[in-house]
Amino acid sequence: MTNRRAVIAGGGIGGLACGLALALKGWKVEVLEQAPELAEVGAGIQISPNGMAVLDRLGVIPRIEDTLFEPEAIELRMGLSGRRVFRLPMKGYAQDRWGQRFVQIHRADLHTALLDALRAHPTARLRTNAKITGYVRERGGASVYLERADRVFGDVLIGADGVRSVIRDQMCGSDRARFTGQVAWRTVVPVDALGDDAPPPFGVIWAGRGKHAVTTRVRGGSHVNFVGIVEQDNWTEEGWSIPGSTQDALEDFGDWQPCLRAVLQASSGLFRWALFGRPTLATWCDGPVALLGDAAHPMLPSMAQGAVMALEDAVVLADALESEPDREVALKTYEARRKPRTSQMQERSLTNAHMFHRRTGLKQVATYAPMAIASRISAASIHRQQDWIYSYKT
Numbered sequence: 338m339t340n341r342r343a344v345i346a347g348g349g350i351g352g353l354a355c356g357l358a359l360a361l362k363g364w365k366v367e368v369l370e371q372a373p374e375l376a377e378v379g380a381g382i383q384i385s386p387n388g389m390a391v392l393d394r395l396g397v398i399p400r401i402e403d404t405l406f407e408p409e410a411i412e413l414r415m416g417l418s419g420r421r422v423f424r425l426p427m428k429g430y431a432q433d434r435w436g437q438r439f440v441q442i443h444r445a446d447l448h449t450a451l452l453d454a455l456r457a458h459p460t461a462r463l464r465t466n467a468k469i470t471g472y473v474r475e476r477g478g479a480s481v482y483l484e485r486a487d488r489v490f491g492d493v494l495i496g497a498d499g500v501r502s503v504i505r506d507q508m509c510g511s512d513r514a515r516f517t518g519q520v521a522w523r524t525v526v527p528v529d530a531l532g533d534d535a536p537p538p539f540g541v542i543w544a545g546r547g548k549h550a551v552t553t554r555v556r557g558g559s560h561v562n563f564v565g566i567v568e569q570d571n572w573t574e575e576g577w578s579i580p581g582s583t584q585d586a587l588e589d590f591g592d593w594q595p596c597l598r599a600v601l602q603a604s605s606g607l608f609r610w611a612l613f614g615r616p617t618l619a620t621w622c623d624g625p626v627a628l629l630g631d632a633a634h635p636m637l638p639s640m641a642q643g644a645v646m647a648l649e650d651a652v653v654l655a656d657a658l659e660s661e662p663d664r665e666v667a668l669k670t671y672e673a674r675r676k677p678r679t680s681q682m683q684e685r686s687l688t689n690a691h692m693f694h695r696r697t698g699l700k701q702v703a704t705y706a707p708m709a710i711a712s713r714i715s716a717a718s719i720h721r722q723q724d725w726i727y728s729y730k731t
């Protein structure tokens with residue numbers, strides 16, 4: 338194991354997946370997380386077939402199987418009228434076309450599964466209360482400085498410390514994360530609390546002027562996950578995620594479909610989440626140091642691919658280090674393999690957000706009518722457009 342020590346900054350989905358991928362290849366891994374305890378926000382997440390392929394490779398699927406929800410379909414509907422634009426079959430279809438299921442899961446369930454898998458590995462260790470303040474390249478590798486302790490050395494250092502990454506700031510200069518002009522509402526509500534007003538048990542994107550919402554199911558289908566994305570001029574609150582009031586959420590979505598109103602009214606914990614982004618980077622690497630996940634390529638959630646990209650990064654990075662003994666070359670290879678795809682995903686996420694937020698009736702018709710016609714003639718024509726995303730081989 339000499340010279341195969343990896344330090345990973347950040348114990349989010351990306352950091353844990355990367356730690357696991359490297360541990361499975363025989364690396365000694367130390368994941369350093371600033372939080373006193375590992376906990377994920379109370380929110381759902383969609384994992385498309387390309388993400389499931391990674392979880393399969395990492396052996397994580399048996400740990401999440403009971404919590405997964407596989408929707409029959411993904412639909413695009415108008416938030417105000419409820420009118421359906423298109424419906425894409427998913428259950429069964431995704432497995433046949435892309436080799437894996439399209440699923441919905443609570444973030445905490447995925448996070449716990451990755452954490453348990455990592456902890457089960459004898460060569461992996463997670464340290465909480467370990468806030469990193471910077472790094473230094475030394476002895477053929479890199480050391481991180483911890484706020485409350487000494488340095489920790491790794492032959493490689495992976496910055497998986499999210500959109501406000503300190504590793505990225507040091508590597509690329511502090512360009513500061515920028516408010517994207519979009520704020521997300523998030524809540525999770527038991528289906529039982531909604532009676533007949535529960536949103537349909539599919540993935541539904543509800544589109545409207547300057548905003549959209551997404552409803553999914555998590556915890557095996559027993560809970561509804563709601564995400565509402567609203568354009569807003571500025572973010573003046575302290576922090577990035579703050580508790581929000583039902584009244585404020587109803588101001589944004591109260592006149593939309595009754596099932597959405599019902600979710601907001603039944604919620605016992607609504608959060609508002611400012612969406613921040615950063616410009617595309619010239620490089621993700623500094624010698625033995627590389628960035629991964631949101632630290633490298635934060636994106637709006639409108640493609641539901643941010644966490645999935647972090648999962649893909651993790652296995653591509655581990656493979657690159659496995660097949661190339663020169664670490665710096667290996668990390669450059671990882672960057673070269675991942676950057677075109679993640680940059681494209683960043684752009685498409687922005688495009689999708691605009692597409693869901695058409696502000697005039699004319700623009701809505703011009704955008705959604707061709708989609709509706711195409712999906713009625715052949716859902717496969719829309720599925721084909723997802724092939725580059727869902728068929729990706731790591």
Ligand SMILES: Cc1cc2nc3c(=O)[nH]c(=O)nc-3n(C[C@H](O)[C@H](O)[C@H](O)COP(=O)(O)OP(=O)(O)OC[C@H]3O[C@@H](n4cnc5c(N)ncnc54)[C@H](O)[C@@H]3O)c2cc1C
Pocket residue numbers: 346347348349350351352369370371372381382383384467468469470497498499500501502503521523564610612629630631632638640641642643644645646647
């Ligand atoms: C509303 C919303 C909905 C979304 N839906 C989806 C979806 O359906 N599908 C999907 O694939 N993606 C989705 N995403 C995107 C996804 O959540 C992110 O892309 C993903 O969580 C990024 O993971 P990460 O590990 O790179 O970063 P993070 O999750 O941000 O983790 C970074 C970790 O690093 C730690 N850290 C930070 N700084 C330090 C430091 N200095 N020292 C030590 N530790 C540090 C943090 O505490 C954190 O634990 C969504 C995002 C939003 C906002």
